[in-house]
Amino acid sequence: xxxxxxxxxxVLIVLVMICPAVAQEENNEEDNDQTPVEGAEIVxxxxxxxxxxxxxxxxxxxxxxxxxxEAAPRTTPEALWDAPGAFVQETNFGGGSPIxxxxxxxxxxxxxxxxxxxxxxxxxxxxxxxxxxxxYCIDRIEVLRxxxxxxxGSDAMGGVIQVFPVTPRDLRDPNxxxxxxxxxxxxxSADFGKKGHVHADIGxxxxxxxxxxxxxxxxxxxxxxxxxxxxxxxYEGSSAxxxxxxxxxxxxxxxxxxxxxxxxxxxxxxxxxKNSLQLYTNRNHLAYAKLEGNxxxxxxxxxxTLSYQDFFERKKNLSVLDDYQTVAGAKRDDxxxxxxxxxxxxxxxxxxxxxRLKYGGMYYGDRVGALGEAWDEESGGWDERTxxxxxxxxxxxxxxxxxxxxxxxxxxxxxxxxRLGAGYRFHGMRGFSxxxxxxPEVDFSHQGHVFLGSLQYLYxxxxxxxxxxxQGFRSPNLQEAIQLGDTxxxxxxxxxxxxxxxxxxxxxxxxxxxxxxEISVAGYLTRLHDLINRENTMWKxxxxxxxxxxxENVNGGEGILWxxxxxxxxxxxxxxxxxxxxxxxxxxxxxxxxTTEPLTRIPPLYGQARLxxxxxxxxxxxxxxxxxCRGAGRQxxxxxxxxxxxxxxxxxxxxxxxxxxRVGLTLHDLIRLGLAVENLTDVEYKYHASGxxxxxxxxxxxxxxxx
Numbered sequence: 135x136x137x138x139x140x141x142x143x144x145v146l147i148v149l150v151m152i153c154p155a156v157a158q159e160e161n162n163e164e165d166n167d168q169t170p171v172e173g174a175e176i177v178x179x180x181x182x183x184x185x186x187x188x189x190x191x192x193x194x195x196x197x198x199x200x201x202x203x204e205a206a207p208r209t210t211p212e213a214l215w216d217a218p219g220a221f222v223q224e225t226n227f228g229g230g231s232p233i234x235x236x237x238x239x240x241x242x243x244x245x246x247x248x249x250x251x252x253x254x255x256x257x258x259x260x261x262x263x264x265x266x267x268x269x270y271c272i273d274r275i276e277v278l279r280x281x282x283x284x285x286x287g288s289d290a291m292g293g294v295i296q297v298f299p300v301t302p303r304d305l306r307d308p309n310x311x312x313x314x315x316x317x318x319x320x321x322x323s324a325d326f327g328k329k330g331h332v333h334a335d336i337g338x339x340x341x342x343x344x345x346x347x348x349x350x351x352x353x354x355x356x357x358x359x360x361x362x363x364x365x366x367x368x369y370e371g372s373s374a375x376x377x378x379x380x381x382x383x384x385x386x387x388x389x390x391x392x393x394x395x396x397x398x399x400x401x402x403x404x405x406x407x408k409n410s411l412q413l414y415t416n417r418n419h420l421a422y423a424k425l426e427g428n429x430x431x432x433x434x435x436x437x438x439t440l441s442y443q444d445f446f447e448r449k450k451n452l453s454v455l456d457d458y459q460t461v462a463g464a465k466r467d468d469x470x471x472x473x474x475x476x477x478x479x480x481x482x483x484x485x486x487x488x489x490r491l492k493y494g495g496m497y498y499g500d501r502v503g504a505l506g507e508a509w510d511e512e513s514g515g516w517d518e519r520t521x522x523x524x525x526x527x528x529x530x531x532x533x534x535x536x537x538x539x540x541x542x543x544x545x546x547x548x549x550x551x552x553r554l555g556a557g558y559r560f561h562g563m564r565g566f567s568x569x570x571x572x573x574p575e576v577d578f579s580h581q582g583h584v585f586l587g588s589l590q591y592l593y594x595x596x597x598x599x600x601x602x603x604x605q606g607f608r609s610p611n612l613q614e615a616i617q618l619g620d621t622x623x624x625x626x627x628x629x630x631x632x633x634x635x636x637x638x639x640x641x642x643x644x645x646x647x648x649x650x651x652e653i654s655v656a657g658y659l660t661r662l663h664d665l666i667n668r669e670n671t672m673w674k675x676x677x678x679x680x681x682x683x684x685x686e687n688v689n690g691g692e693g694i695l696w697x698x699x700x701x702x703x704x705x706x707x708x709x710x711x712x713x714x715x716x717x718x719x720x721x722x723x724x725x726x727x728x729t730t731e732p733l734t735r736i737p738p739l740y741g742q743a744r745l746x747x748x749x750x751x752x753x754x755x756x757x758x759x760x761x762x763c764r765g766a767g768r769q770x771x772x773x774x775x776x777x778x779x780x781x782x783x784x785x786x787x788x789x790x791x792x793x794x795x796r797v798g799l800t801l802h803d804l805i806r807l808g809l810a811v812e813n814l815t816d817v818e819y820k821y822h823a824s825g826x827x828x829x830x831x832x833x834x835x836x837x838x839x840x841x
Contacts, residue, residue, distance in 0.1 A: 179276040179296045182285055191590045191600035193656045195277040206320055206836040210267045218715035219279045219699050221737040225825040227355050227367040228399025229262025236695045236721045236736050237292025241608055245296040249422050249441045252289050253471045254500045254530035254611040266394045266418045267297050268348050268373035270331035274298045281606025281639050284557040284586040287534050291606035291637045302335035302342030302377050311338045318838040324829035327352040340381035348373045357827035359818035366400035385427030392420045403781045403825035413450040433483040441475040464509040467523045472501045488542050495535035502528040521619045525570035530612050534561035549594035557586035563609040567616045576616045578630040598645040606637040614687045625679040629686045636663045650705035657698050665691030693723040693733050709748050716741030731773050735823045738769035757799045765791035769822045781825045790819030808836035
């Protein structure tokens with residue numbers, strides 16, 4: 135029997151009204167002091183500076199190292215299932231694209247320790263590239279919900295997801311030496327997935343170095359109930375991490391390296407109706423160096439980051455026979471993007487800290503190479519095609535500068551604070567591709583401005599109310615402006631007259647602490663302008679090429695998004711806590727033809743609720759047990775693109791609700807054992823707009839050993 139939307143909504147609302155959204159250490163029963171203490175949770179993404187998330191004027195979800203260890207997610211996108219306000223769409227099992235406040239793919243910026251992961255070849259719509267960060271290499275994830283373009287530039291329309299890698303120990307004392315590491319393993323039954331990880335670090339005084347490696351493989355995923363085995367969903371991958379830190383006086387030099395490779399991750403949403411299978415291989419090298427420190431005489435700290443990223447994607451398009459296994463024809467496209475980046479951020483305290491100024495600038499430059507090939511049965515090899523994704527030598531430059539000022543005109547001894555903030559960014563870009571075969575030279579650029587303003591009232595660390603206006607934008611990228619050829623459902627032709635998409639967001643955030651409870655409610659309204667959509671056109675006098683409609687990307691769509699995001703935490707006492715969060719998003723677009731339709735890929739109402747018990751440390755062991763439910767309502771408000779999308783069932787995606795348990799045991803602070811059982815009732819379900827069904831009943835075993 136299928137769940138009705140109203141039933142799921144009622145369950146989620148009742149549960150969320152008695153529980154929390156952010157993981158929080160158990161409070162001492164006699165401790166009513168809510169003042170942040172050393173070691174308390176902090177966030178840096180909202181303001182590019184450390185702050186208590188409760189006191190922030192923006193909404194930021196946090197997944198710290200403890201939460202990541204306990205959840206042991208298969209991928210980084212799946213880690214976001216526990217982050218309020220982040221919905222994860224999976225076109226294939228080897229991917230995962232976060233949807234933040236109704237926006238997806240290149241409309242959401244991904245950062246690694248302040249370095250942009252996004253590049254100019256990210257496809258419009260869902261992308262799988264967050265999976266190029268191994269969860270075992272992560273210390274913390276922060277999700278800024280709402281535009282972040284004033285501080286971070288292009289792509290930060292729906293939000294910013296920032297990943298902070300694990301870092302080596304810093305002993306500071308020049309006479310001390312230490313080392314250690316972690317070995318971990320994970321097994322999951324629904325995909326027979328096996329993964330191992332090890333990293334080790336050494337510290338000597340102010341010097342620290344860390345190195346690690348992960349490897350894993352999944353078989354075909356088994357869905358719930360009648361879904362069974364989903365063929366071509368298995369894949370394998372590996373990753374590596376390196377970090378070196380050096381601290382001297384008020385300055386710190388840190389370098390980082392991340393590598394990830396994912397091999398032949400299958401995309402099967404077109405397999406059964408079009409006998410078409412795509413296999414994706416992605417590889418990414420990211421290296422960066424950061425110099426940061428304090429200039430105490432002028433009350434200023436600064437950080438300069440230089441980075442290099444080499445991104446590779448191979449997409450194989452296979453035509454298969456009716457057994458869905460035998461290959462009848464194949465072609466593949468290779469894209470490689472090299473990116474040089476630089477980012478400078480400076481913060482200065484004025485008027486004894488009552489006025490704070492942040493400013494800086496950035497430049498990222500992409501250089502693109504591509505290759506198109508087709509399989510030749512006679513020669514038994516790959517022959518180069520004349521059509522390929524991008525001309526070799528295509529470039530894309532992205533630059534800008536920003537300033538943010540924040541002050542407290544009212545600040546009383548009793549804890550009342552009135553805080554004002556304002557921000558501005560100048561931004562620019564230029565894209566270029568040389569003439570090649572049928573593609574003429576394409577050269578496009580633009581410059582613009584975005585703004586931010588905030589008004590906030592604080593009462594100590596007990597109450598926070600903030601109203602912000604923030605603008606976001608996304609510059610058209612190379613994939614949208616210059617791509618020529620078959621992209622799956624369409625035959626795309628270039629359009630170098632594209633302008634940026636923009637978003638104007640008004641947001642109201644309230645947070646309160648009382649007794650053992652913490653409540654947060656965020657509401658927002660976003661106006662979208664100049665949305666980039668596909669429009670039917672002609673190429674060399676033809677409306678279709680090889681049966682695919684000819685389209686080009688154009689600006690013109692206007693839209694509106696609004697939503698609510700309640701979160702609640704309740705420390706019951708005696709080791710028990712309740713937690714929960716819920717997200718509702720509504721979106722509509724005024725289309726170029728004058729009609730009004732729902733925006734595409736808008737998530738349904740979704741959320742989760744959790745009951746947890748933590749033992750008090752007893753001798754050499756401690757443990758936790760938690761039961762949680764996660765669910766979503768039915769989504770039947772579909773755009774024309776949604777209706778035509780084979781990933782979405784006819785009439786919409788059904789509501790679903792899963793019940794799950796998780797237990798963990800820590801011995802001597804050295805060994806951590808975990809067991810989770812997801813989808814206890816073996817529900818058949820999928821996340822809206824996903825190309826694969828979620829796992830059926832799935833047992834996950836984890837072990838970690840510190841040495």
